[in-house]
Structure formats: C-alpha cells, structure tokens
Amino acid sequence: MLQIQFFSLIRMLLKRDAIDIPWADGDTVQSVLEKTQQQIATPFLHKLLDEQGAPHAGTIILVNRKNILHLQGLQTPVADGDVLAFFPPGAGG
Amino acid sequence: MAEPDRYDRQVLHWGAKRQQIIQKSSLLIAGVGGLGATVSQLLVRSGIGRLYLVDDGRLDWPDLNRQTLYGEKDVGRPKLPLAKERLNQINASTEIIELHGRIDDAFEVPVDVAGVADCLDNYQSRFALYRAVPKGTYFVHGGLSGDHGQVLTLKAGESQPFDEVFAGAVQPQDNIPVTPDNVVIIAGLMVNELFRILWKTPKLLDRCLVVDLDDFNMAFLDI
Secondary structure, eight states: OEEEEEOHHHHHHHTOSEEEEOOOTTOBHHHHHHHHHHHHTSOOHHHHBOTTSOBOTTOEEEETTEEGGGTTGGGOBOOTTOEEEEEOOOOBO | OOGGGTTHHHHHHHOHHHHHHHHHOEEEEEOOSHHHHHHHHHHHHHTOSEEEEEOOOBOOGGGTTTOTTOOGGGTTSBHHHHHHHHHHHHOTTSEEEEEOSOOSTTOOOOTTOSEEEEOOSOHHHHHHHHHHSOTTOEEEEEEEETTEEEEEEEETTTSOOHHHHTTTOOOOSSOOOOOHHHHHHHHHHHHHHHHHHHTTOOSOBTEEEEEETTTTEEEEEEO
16 A cells, blocks of 8 residues: 655645555556556646746655655656655745 | 832743843844744833844835834834834833844844744745854744744754755745735744743744644644
C-alpha cells in the first residue's frame, strides 16, 4: 500500500488529507498520480502538471521526504509502503 | 511598574532560566517586511539579546497593511534603519545590528547567531540565505500565500538542504496575496519555534507545519 498525503491548496481541492493506494510492481510517481485521480474521482492532475505532463513549478512532490526533482522526476519508482506528499508552499512574506 | 518587571508575565510561563537564555542569545532576521517586522518586534519584546537585521528594501504603500513596525510617514524610506529605530524604542536593551547589502551568494551569516529566521518573500534569496548558514545553525523558514502558510526548521549541515526540499518552488510572477492577520499568525508561529531553538527543543526540525487558515487546519509534513 502507498500513502498519498495532500497539503494546503491540494488538500482543500480534494477535501481530504490522505489516501491509501494499492501498490503494484513497476509503479512510478506518474502512475500513482493517475491511480490516485481515478480513485478520488476528482480531477486534480491539471493542478500539478502542465500541458506537457511535467510538474508545475510551485508544487513540491516528495517521495519518502525527498523531492522528486532530485530523484527521477515523475518517473521515480515507488516501492510498497512509500509515502508520497504533494505540497504547494506559500511563497510570500 | 519598574523596568525589572518588564518580563514578569512571560517568566511566569517559561521560567527565569529560559528568559536568561533569550537575553543572552543572538538571532539573524532576514527581511524586515511582513513576516520580519513582526518576528523582530516579538523577539525584542521578549528581551532577545542581539538581533542582526538584513533588508535592502524601501517602504511602499502596499507594505503598510501588514508590516507592523512602520507607518504612513515612513513610505519611501529604507526599512532597515526604520526597523532599528522602532525596535530600539520598544526595548533599548536589545542590541540591533544592521547588515547592509543584498542576500546573495556573497552574503555571510554572523557566526554568533543561534538561528536564522527566513522572513524573505522570494525563493532566490531564501536559497542564497540557506547556503550562507553555518553548519550546525538552525534555519527557521516561514512563508505564506493567502490563507495558506508554513513554518519549517532545518539544521544546516544535518537536515536536507532547503533548496533541495523546495526545488521547483518557483516564485509566482504576480503579486502574492498577503493579509495582516495571516502574516502575523505565521510570524507568531515562527517566533514560537525560534524560542524553542534557543532552548534546544525545536518542535519543527525536519518537520514542516502546514497551516491552512480557511478551515483552521494544521498538519505536519515530514521533511
């Protein structure tokens, strides 16, 4: 099982702070995102990805606390038990 | 009430020993705008020993909704000497040291600070600030947009670097919405954590407190 955590505007949009998704061999961040959208039945990938399917600047995606931009991006493999977090931080002050 | 009674109400809460630590400690406040004006003010009211301030901006009208050290007559003036003047008026026993210049890769953090408060409003400066933090020194980040904000503590050299955690967090092109109430709440949380790092008991080390004020939700994001 994978735990998917939602923070800030993503949490508000999806009206939940976490969801468990069954893990399958070969899963990546990309495939988990698609499965998550399917399970929640609320379109949200457009908030995270641009038209080319790349992550929008502004939303941090972590796998086990590591930013996927320092891993393999959306193609980062995920293992059973991993925790994925989606967090759009506030930039102002 | 005489000067010796100044800290009575807070000492009732946290005790004389913790008060002494505050009064002997130094912190760097990066940015004396929305977050930094309140963070520095609360620290000075608490009796912090020394504050280094850095900010190269001038006060503008849109700053006045939330930058609690300044008023209408200050518009157009550089914030750094204004902040020093106002903080000195609040508590003359805190030593205020102005650091002039920009926060870039040439910036150096004074070695005597126990912590650095990131009260900046853009990621480029935040990343440069973090790179300047000496190993073993705490870095307390605050940021917000509208009803959403966060506070996170990292320890330089031990935690994941700030610019790695926040990689991809690009600055929005448009002005960021910031209201007086929400910025003061995030600033207050930052000060609460700054006290804790002085006492060596941080609550948010490698743990981001994500604050959503539209439904009063707080959650931890482990970093």
